[in-house]
Amino acid sequence: MGRRLLFSLLFLTLFYQIISSIHATCLNDQRSKLLQFREGLNFDFIYANKLQNWNESTDCCRWDGIRCDSVGHVISLELPDQITSIQNENWKSLFNLEHLEYLNLAWSDFHDAFPVELRNLTGLKYLNFSQFGFFSTEESTTSWCDTLSFLSKLQVLSLSGVSRLGPICSSLLNLTSLTVLQLEGNEFSASVPDFFANFSSLISLGLGSNDFHGNFPEQIFHMPTLEIIDLSYNNELQGRLPEFQAFGSLKEIILSSTNFSGSVPNSIVNLRALSVLDLSACKFQGAIPSTLGNISELVYLDLRFNKFSGSIPSFQMSRKLVHIDLSLNALTGPIHSAHFEGLPDLQSITMEDNFLSGRLPSYFFALPSLQSLQISSNQFEGQIDQESLTINASSSLLMELDLSNNRLGGQIPNFFLHLQKIVVLKLSFNSFTGNLRADMFSGLRSLKTLSLSYNDFLMDATCNSTSTCLSSLPQLNDLELASCNLKIFPEFLKNQTLLTNLDLSLNKITGEIPNWFWNIRNGSFQNVNLSFNHLEGFQKPYNFSSISVLDLHANQLSGELPLPTPSMEYLDYSKNNFNVSIPPRIGEYLLGCVYLSLSNNNISGKISESICNVGSLKFLDLSDNSLSGGIPGCLFAMMENLIVLNLAGNNLQGLMPNTFSENCVLGTLDLSKNALKGKLPNTLSNCYLEVLNVGNNYLEDNFPCKLMENRPDLHILVLRSNRFHGEINCKWNNNESSWPSLQIVDIARNNFSGFLPAQLFLNWKGMMIEDIGAEASQPLQYEVSDFVIYLDYRHWSYQNVVNLTIKGVELELGRILTIYTVMDFSCNNFQGEIPDAIGELSALYLLNLSHNSFTGPVPASMGKLAQLGSLDLSVNQLTGKIPINLENLTFLEFLNLSYNQLVGKIPSGKQFQTFTESSFMGNRGLCGFPLNFSCTNDGLMNNNGSSSSTPVSLSTSKNHEIDWAYVSATLGFSVGLGIIFLLNRFGPGWWQRFDASFFHFILRILGLEVQERLYGNPL
Known part of the structure; x- marks a missing residue:
């Protein structure tokens, strides 16, 4: 149960561990029932390491998975992930072990109806049938919860992932000692029963990953003993967070991926023991309450993918915070030092996809435990002040830093270049400037992902005899250098032994692709994007043996069509100058291909029917x-x-x-x-x-x-x-x-x-x-x-x-x-x-x-x-x-x-x-205007098509004076549109940054004299 492990469950586990050291001789009837139970099962003799060691000649109280009381009665049977199916009805001898208190058969597959014989185990305190293969049948006259209602001493019930139990009935209320109820991952398709609020001792309620719908009973939040409630992944379940009473007992509230909406009440501060709050992917809106930051026990906070707006509250009082995620909302304003400063245990901050603005506070990098900072897709701007940093970069624990898609400028802070533990560094889509040398990142020996695309760098891709370049980055796996003003293939690529993914698109690289390029990572190169360059051909021999994704579109490639290999899944040769025919046996080279584009070339000949044999092709x-x-008929049939x-x-x-x-x-x-x-x-x-x-x-x-x-x-x-x-x-x-x-x-x-x-x-x-x-x-x-x-x-x-x-x-x-x-x-x-x-x-x-x-x-x-x-x-x-x-x-x-x-x-x-x-x-x-004839008093023309009164020239009529303000506005809009078309035509990189709302205007000005042809997004 991870972080949700309850005190009661710990107590029970400890209890059985203590009594496990006190053995009595196994009673014969207990041994007989256990062996009969095993005879009714099918299990894997290799992986079922507990059942295979059961031996009639040994003490059954010492068998794996078995615990006995001081008399010799079996009180604990723990066989998770041991049983593949049932062989015969002998397995039901299990329910004759009337002294059983602890039963764990999780991850077993019985393919049988829920056993009504379970009601015989009236002393049972712990029952775990999670991921069990039971199911309900129409012939079954007794429901699973009616059967369980006989187990009045049951404290922990876990039926997660059983899937086909049938409806929940009120007879569960007979389980007056129940503290833990786990029903996640089933197919319950009904409203949540309001009688759950009547469980007087319930500590944990898990209803996640079902199909519950309707309004959630608000009174369940007010249960006096409830500490954990998990309703996540019930997409049609609706509700609101209630006003919370003083000193509420809730410690974990998990509502992720439900239809809960409304605002988070300020009274949530009354949940003094709250440590986990997960409201991700709901429909909450309004401001994040400032009182939330006053909950001193808060450890995990996830509010992502909602409609929260306004500024970020201060979390300085929540000094136990470890994880906070505010991404994919509509939060605005700057970040002040009062928001996160002084949180000693904070490890992860995620605020991407908001509208946060202003300068990026340098104190982020001084948080002593911070390992991940992701604030991409905001509006942070200006230079990062690294002079005020109070921590040495070499002692920082930061492993992931994503500042991409903001408006940050200036040179890359020197602090970033000395983060010894950094694994992911993403700075793309900003306005960083300066001359970028290949050896600047050579000290980041743990680096696996480096993303520098779409900035204003002037990158020096050469390596001289004294330069280490990037050869000292032994872990580098992903490298993104799109739109970095590269004119040649970076020489340091020759030294990368683990490089898998490379993006050099939207640069100015000319000439042939060198043959050494395909040998990066000793022939295990996988994803390559060289689109939007000025490449003209391939230096032979070239080797695509390990390439899975190859994007070469929008270049000047010509000559023969380079044949892919069966390992290639994505191939784009579009917008080049190939003028040959499609090879007759091209299908043999595309056996695993999903995406193939040869568009916008001058390829001639017929469509090869061998393409029909590529069963994996989707595009x-x-x-x-x-x-x-003609179009091959097999193209549609196969x-x-x-x-x-x-x-x-x-x-x-x-x-x-x-x-x-x-x-x-x-x-x-x-x-x-x-x-x-x-x-x-x-x-x-x-x-x-x-x-x-x-x-x-x-x-x-x-x-x-x-x-x-x-x-x-x-x-x-x-x-x-x-x-x-x-x-x-x-x-x-x-x-x-x-x-x-x-x-x-x-x-x-x-x-x-x-x-x-x-x-x-x-x-x-x-x-x-x-x-x-x-x-x-x-x-x-x-x-x-x-x-x-x-x-x-x-x-x-x-x-x-x-x-x-x-x-x-x-x-x-x-x-x-x-x-x-x-x-x-x-x-x-x-x-x-x-x-x-x-x-x-x-x-x-x-x-x-x-x-x-x-x-x-x-x-x-x-x-x-x-x-x-x-x-x-x-x-x-x-x-x-x-x-x-x-x-x-x-x-x-x-x-x-x-x-x-x-x-x-x-x-x-x-x-x-x-x-x-x-x-x-x-x-x-x-x-009338704009025609050259005015109207009569009744607004009609004569039969001969002229006005009954003398035509009035509109150029001299005050009543029909042209409104030049509207004419000039239209003319100005036409000129502006022409400029945008030119930018689109000659700057594909600019187009990628352009907001999609531009197309909304296109459809409103189609009546203008458009002379250029608009091309779509180069992607």
Whole structure:
């Protein structure tokens, strides 16, 4: 039980150890029952070292796992992790040992129902069936807790990990002597029984890792004897911390990964004996109470992954603190010396992913017991004052120091370079400056991880005859030097015998990769990231024999395609200059591969069918090459682990194979920009698609209603520029939404016809989200969770890409947030009125219905599309006036209503003053700014298209004076956007630091004259 070991359990253990030294001769009936018990068991004679030594000719009181009282009765049976299964019913002779007080059969596997015969052991005080193989059956007439209710002397009951016990019944209340109740890791799926509060002697209650739900009974916190309560990992369990009474008995409160919420009450200070408080991964909010730091017995505090805000309280009164974790909250403000100074036992401080700011206090490094300091992803800035340090670096116990992703500057403190015990040193994503020499870290002989990426260093990678460089770092395992202005491969790498993971990405390294590079660690090099350099080739011979992860994308590599080895799991050759064919037997070299990208090269020829033999492959990207021929049918039939398949931008021809496996797990299928013909395969509905892009082909089919019926998780559907035809006439399911997650639908430039059904829009719940929070604005991506690549401290992920065409400009979005909502139905043959239901899509950003045959008015409901940034209804047959409430669309940056039959005065709201004449031209009945004709008193035009009064030139009319403030603002925003595009194009390292919210603005200014093509995140 680790730190949770109770005094009562210690007492019982000590009691049995004392009596173990007092032996009586084993009684014959006791020996007989024990041997019969063993005959009913199956056990491993090698590992069951206790049972195998039981011998009929020896005293059973001296058998391993057996203790007797002074008379010779067996009172203790302790056989944890000894029994594999039962052989016959003889094992139940165990329950005839009526004097038994201590029974421990943990980690056994009986595969049988909970034994009702257990009720015979009425003298039992300690029972441990943890990780036991019992289970309840429907035929069982007596529940496990009814059986245990006969054991009135039971003090310690541990049934953790039994898993299939069935419900908890109130008959447990008969266990009036119970002090410890451990029920963790079962499958209890109910509310927590409030009768637990009636246990008058209970000291420890463990209910963690179950499926309890509902509100937790608050009165349990007030039980007078309770010292330990563990409710962790019950994700649906709700509750709040109550006001605590004076001198409460609780010592440990563990609520990790539950739905407990609200604030932590100031009265928690009344828990004077509290030593462990774990509220991690809950939903607590508000300030951390200042009284928390006054609990003098507090040893372990974990408040991570909540919504705590405000400043950090002082913990100076909690002088026994050993561990404190405040990470992943919203804490703000500076850290003062009163927060942690003077805590003699403090070993670990974690405050990463907050908004803490100011200077980093140097007293952190003077804490005498500190071993780990992790404060990454905050806003600390400036230089670290090392002159005030009162401790010598060589005597520091610091083993892990993570200051990454802050705003720290100046040179690396000399103090860091003399930490004798440091194992992990992470300084990446800061503004440290200076000339960095390879020998500066040579004294850190315990160092295993060194991360210096993304600073402002000028690094000298050469080693001269007098320099020790990093050769004296015998433990170095992970080295991250991304964006360190390197121009050559660091020579000190030759001396590293344990180096496993290396990141040299985003540097200026040119020429060939030297062949010695692959022999680092004597052929055991594993993870290599050389992306975003200027590498041109490989010096032969090269050896990939031990490489698991190789990222060479965004270089200038050419020539033959270097073949991987079967040990390689992640391979990225994308964005290079390879212009050869895919080797016919490439599958033989990829037997363990999970991720393969050859995109953005000039690779030609056919797709080798040998790829189909790579059963482990989950991500395959061959897009933007010159591949020809057909798509191998085996690619869909055999690759049942494939999550992403991207073959876009090639010259592939023929039909799409109708061979998708019944076990298809494909989430992204992008076959756009090829020359495919025929229909969408029926078997495509077997796949759990989130992204389907078959745009710019020659496909001829109806709208894919079957996909709508069977696959509700679709986020992106692109059918544009094909030969799809017919009406959208699906069978709507009124009880379930069809494609409720859909966020981008582009069916432009096809031959669809008929009326748009209102139900189509009502089903798309993903476009109706008005409250856009942080959880809703995550990238639509797949985690390649098996690999941690040292590029930006996160798992590799495959990010989906989609092209949007606005005003004839193709915009490639390489980081699609789940809040982006786009609808493009342009260039089809739709007719009839635009359904009013379109106004329900309140989260819509882009709407294009142009170049159709829509009639009737512009729906006034469009005025509810508060997030709309671009609206194109041009080239239709719309009539009536422009709805005045379109003025309320304050985010609208592009509007095109041209070439319809609209009449009346153009709304004069400020937003409409930013649009040019081209937004309204071709409507002979419109008048007012920005057109060259004013309106009559009734706001109508004459039949001949001119005003009934003399046209008034807008350049001289005071009533229609142009608001140059809005025009200049738009112009300035366009210039700013152009600068951002240039930075993105020429500085990929800068782009990685750019906040994802930029994309939110892109979708609001798509109406501007964008001339550059936006590329996605280089990751």
